[in-house]
Amino acid sequence: MEKKSGNVTVKGSVAYVPQQAWIQNATLRENIVFGQQMKESCYQRVLEACALLPDLEILPGGDDTEIGEKGLNLSGGQKQRVSLARAVYRNADVYLLDDPLSAVDTHVGQHIFDKVIGPKGILKNKTRVLVTHGLGFLPQADLILVMEDGQIMEAGSYTELLERRNSFGDFLQIFSNTEHRENSTNRGPRKSVSRLSMTDFSIDLLQEQLISGDMSSVGIQTMEALTDLEQEQDTEELGKLTEADKAHTGRVKLEMYMVYFRTIGLAFIIPIIFLYAFQQAASLGYNYWLQLWADDPVIKGSQNKADVKLAVFGALGFAQGIAIFATTIAISLGGIIASHHLHLDLLRNVLRSPMSFFESTLSGNLLNRFSKEVDAIDCMIPDAFKMMLGYVFKLLEVCIIVLMATPFARVVILPLALFYVFIQSFYVATSCQLRRLESVSRSPIYTHFNETVQGASVIRAFAEQQRFILQANSRVDHNQTSYFPRFVATRWLAVNLEFLGNLLVLAAAILSVMGRESLSPGIVGLAVSHSLQVTGILSWIVRAWTDVENNIVSVERVKEYADTPKEAAWSMENMSLPSHWPQTGSIQFQQYGLQYRKGLDWALKDITLSIQEREKIGIVGRTGAGKSSLALGIFRIIEAAKGEIYIDGVNIAEIGLHDLRSRITIIPQDPVLFSGSLRMNLDPFDGYSDEEVWKALELAHLKSFVSGLQEKLNHECSEGGENLSLGQRQLVCLARALLRKTKILVLDEATAAVDMETDKLIQSTIRTQFEECTVLTIAHRLNTIMDYTRVLVMERGSIIEMDSPSNLLSQRGLFYEMCQEAGLV
Numbered sequence: 001m002e003k004k005s006g007n008v009t010v011k012g013s014v015a016y017v018p019q020q021a022w023i024q025n026a027t028l029r030e031n032i033v034f035g036q037q038m039k040e041s042c043y044q045r046v047l048e049a050c051a052l053l054p055d056l057e058i059l060p061g062g063d064d065t066e067i068g069e070k071g072l073n074l075s076g077g078q079k080q081r082v083s084l085a086r087a088v089y090r091n092a093d094v095y096l097l098d099d100p101l102s103a104v105d106t107h108v109g110q111h112i113f114d115k116v117i118g119p120k121g122i123l124k125n126k127t128r129v130l131v132t133h134g135l136g137f138l139p140q141a142d143l144i145l146v147m148e149d150g151q152i153m154e155a156g157s158y159t160e161l162l163e164r165r166n167s168f169g170d171f172l173q174i175f176s177n178t179e180h181r182e183n184s185t186n187r188g189p190r191k192s193v194s195r196l197s198m199t200d201f202s203i204d205l206l207q208e209q210l211i212s213g214d215m216s217s218v219g220i221q222t223m224e225a226l227t228d229l230e231q232e233q234d235t236e237e238l239g240k241l242t243e244a245d246k247a248h249t250g251r252v253k254l255e256m257y258m259v260y261f262r263t264i265g266l267a268f269i270i271p272i273i274f275l276y277a278f279q280q281a282a283s284l285g286y287n288y289w290l291q292l293w294a295d296d297p298v299i300k301g302s303q304n305k306a307d308v309k310l311a312v313f314g315a316l317g318f319a320q321g322i323a324i325f326a327t328t329i330a331i332s333l334g335g336i337i338a339s340h341h342l343h344l345d346l347l348r349n350v351l352r353s354p355m356s357f358f359e360s361t362l363s364g365n366l367l368n369r370f371s372k373e374v375d376a377i378d379c380m381i382p383d384a385f386k387m388m389l390g391y392v393f394k395l396l397e398v399c400i401i402v403l404m405a406t407p408f409a410r411v412v413i414l415p416l417a418l419f420y421v422f423i424q425s426f427y428v429a430t431s432c433q434l435r436r437l438e439s440v441s442r443s444p445i446y447t448h449f450n451e452t453v454q455g456a457s458v459i460r461a462f463a464e465q466q467r468f469i470l471q472a473n474s475r476v477d478h479n480q481t482s483y484f485p486r487f488v489a490t491r492w493l494a495v496n497l498e499f500l501g502n503l504l505v506l507a508a509a510i511l512s513v514m515g516r517e518s519l520s521p522g523i524v525g526l527a528v529s530h531s532l533q534v535t536g537i538l539s540w541i542v543r544a545w546t547d548v549e550n551n552i553v554s555v556e557r558v559k560e561y562a563d564t565p566k567e568a569a570w571s572m573e574n575m576s577l578p579s580h581w582p583q584t585g586s587i588q589f590q591q592y593g594l595q596y597r598k599g600l601d602w603a604l605k606d607i608t609l610s611i612q613e614r615e616k617i618g619i620v621g622r623t624g625a626g627k628s629s630l631a632l633g634i635f636r637i638i639e640a641a642k643g644e645i646y647i648d649g650v651n652i653a654e655i656g657l658h659d660l661r662s663r664i665t666i667i668p669q670d671p672v673l674f675s676g677s678l679r680m681n682l683d684p685f686d687g688y689s690d691e692e693v694w695k696a697l698e699l700a701h702l703k704s705f706v707s708g709l710q711e712k713l714n715h716e717c718s719e720g721g722e723n724l725s726l727g728q729r730q731l732v733c734l735a736r737a738l739l740r741k742t743k744i745l746v747l748d749e750a751t752a753a754v755d756m757e758t759d760k761l762i763q764s765t766i767r768t769q770f771e772e773c774t775v776l777t778i779a780h781r782l783n784t785i786m787d788y789t790r791v792l793v794m795e796r797g798s799i800i801e802m803d804s805p806s807n808l809l810s811q812r813g814l815f816y817e818m819c820q821e822a823g824l825v
Contacts, residue, residue, distance in 0.1 A: 013463070080103045090462060256552050327386070377554050594640060617777070667737050
């Protein structure tokens with residue numbers, strides 16, 4: 001952030017844990033070590049302290065498992081613990097911890113606080129600046145700073161703040177009892193974004209925090225999917241997730257040309273060929289008429305004849321000019337049509353792909369196709385075709401003129417043509433493969449750059465800029481290794497074509513001299529002057545032909561995604577849903593099972609469950625229990641491997657995805673906002689009035705904040721909503737859900753990043769505004785679901801317990817243990 005006044009002095013190295021974890025597309029070990037020297041004993045100690053050892057047993061390749069971009073194949077809690085482990089392994093002097101325990105379960109948070117952050121943890125001799133809402137461990141803080149509107153309102157130890165009997169002291173008494181029993185001073189951290197800080201260091205450090213943006217998809221994949229792959233696969237294969245961009249080999253298939261021409265359509269192709277033929281015929285007539293005129297003897301009184309010849313000469317030139325203009329227009333329009341259709345096909349294919357496609361496909365591969373490859377289809381292919389057709393017809397004109405002057409030239413032209421085809425095919429195959437290699441090696445540049453920009457705050461905090469710059473440079477250097485040889489191949493081609501062209505000029509000159517008795521000076525001059533152009537024409541034909549084939553590679557690469565698996569149909573023609581479906585919001589699971597990919601263990605196993613209308617269901621469990629998988633199944637982000645889900649008696653597998661997803665609502669753990677106005681993010685389809693939007697903001701406790709903005713509802717949200725805090729983004733998602741007011745609402749840790757007081761208000765809003773709805777809440781804060789109708793306790797993809805909270809507590813099972821850890825019993 002930009003400093004406006006004052007000074008910040010930091011003595012020693014700094015490690016930073018952002019509120020939204022930034023995870024690299026690398027192995028788990030590489031994410032933790034983060035460029036440092038590997039020290040096995042220290043590494044194992046960090047894994048144990050950050051509660052990552054149980055996760056290594058779940059990961060198919062252990063700590064060699066590849067983590068997808070933005071940690072796609074990790075749960076929210078696992079990402080946060082990897083981010084914390086990276087900081088702990090750094091062994092820095094100062095630790096800036098921005099709510100690192102918000103996304104973890106209560107017992108895991110307790111473990112991390114005891115082993116890492118607390119007075120007996122690994123960092124006990126370090127300076128820790130902790131931003132949190134969790135009140136359970138405040139008694140162990142050396143100094144608590146209470147912040148409001150960018151200012152320090154109060155400062156002191158826990159005891160001092162309680163003794164002052166001010167507003168914050170009252171707040172502590174109320175919410176510490178709610179969150180925690182008096183006899184438990186350091187249990188369960190809570191999810192938060194407010195500014196309660198624990199440190200013996202200057203609060204000014206807090207002003208220097210950098211928030212790393214991470215716009216994750218709604219379907220956050222939890223770790224339960226990554227278990228027990230086939231035993232015969234080796235460790236490296238087990239841990240592999242993403243697929244590198246691959247280059248095809250050999251000449252581009254004729255099918256790719258047919259794909260391109262089909263998108264243009266015969267309505268454009270036939271006129272283009274005809275116009276090129278007409279243009280060259282006019283050029284040939286133009287030159288031939290000039291030759292006839294040159295052979296005519298000059299006779300006195302032939303002015304009228306000269307005027308006629310001049311008029312014909314002018315008409316042929318004008319016809320040629322019109323044909324060139326029409327050809328340019330036709331081929332440009334054809335190129336635009338082809339590019340438009342191919343880009344739409346690519347966009348449609350990518351957007352209709354399932355979540356598994358985005359897990360295994362790097363963002364650089366997609367960026368490469370949507371930028372460079374589409375640019376080649378937009379600009380390069382039409383220009384290359386225009387140039388190639390122009391020079392091919394020009395070559396035909398030269399051959400016709402040479403054959404008219406010296407018919408015996410066909411004896412020379414035929415072998416030269418065969419030699420030319422050999423050179424051309426040899427060069428095009430080489431150049432085309434180099435173009436493919438250059439395209440493939442460009443994708444890692446985009447991927448690395450994209451990842452670096454997203455993690456800029458972490459990279460700067462850890463002073464790793466130079467390492468990332470060197471990595472970017474090495475990728476660019478690798479890309480250039482296939483770029484430079486293309487110029488070497490071009491010089492080789494030029495030498496051979498010069499030799500070929502000179503042979504044709506020599507043949508035309510010798511044959512003209514041999515036939516001097518029977519040839520007119522005009523036709524001989526025309527033949528020799530045109531044959532002198534052959535070298536240049538041949539060179540440009542091969543260059544244009546090569547450009548066409550090189551850039552048709554872009555069509556080939558764009559069409560690669562046409563054959564990838566797709567999601568189910570957007571809507572079903574033979575299935576008409578009632579306009580108000582679902583009317584009650586009842587949900588039934590029947591022997592439901594879920595797998596993320598074939599070969600992976602079951603994420604959900606034989607789930608049989610009946611949820612009645614207006615029920616409020618809390619879903620709890622340890623990390624990897626299958627909580628998020630249940631939500632993904634309801635939205636069909638991942639299709640069922642077996643069994644069915646019925647909503648209001650309708651099998652959701654038999655209806656279109658749009659029909660399903662538009663009738664139910666989710667507030668995700670990682671809130672998603674788009675670049676655009678705040679109003680667009682709240683009401684993307686402009687279906688509600690301003691009054692309704694303001695009412696939703698009021699219910700989401702955002703009205704005062706939005707009213708204070710200069711542009712109010714027209715406030716521009718940056719990419720991923722990064723100019724709003726994480727808590728504000730979650731509240732915007734809540735306001736969006738309040739506007740839609742569907743009969744089924746799924747909350748995936750929807751209040752994880754807000755303070756306790758706001759969380760209490762939000763829970764009250766949910767209870768009143770969604771009273772008539774069925775609500776499923778995935779919760780780490782167990783106190784938020786204690787008044788729910790029933791609680792669903794999950795473990796390893798199965799339902800372990802299900803009953804009302806009071807009955808579950810009396811049974812003293814897993815839910816009772818979790819409540820004990822949270823200090824609620």
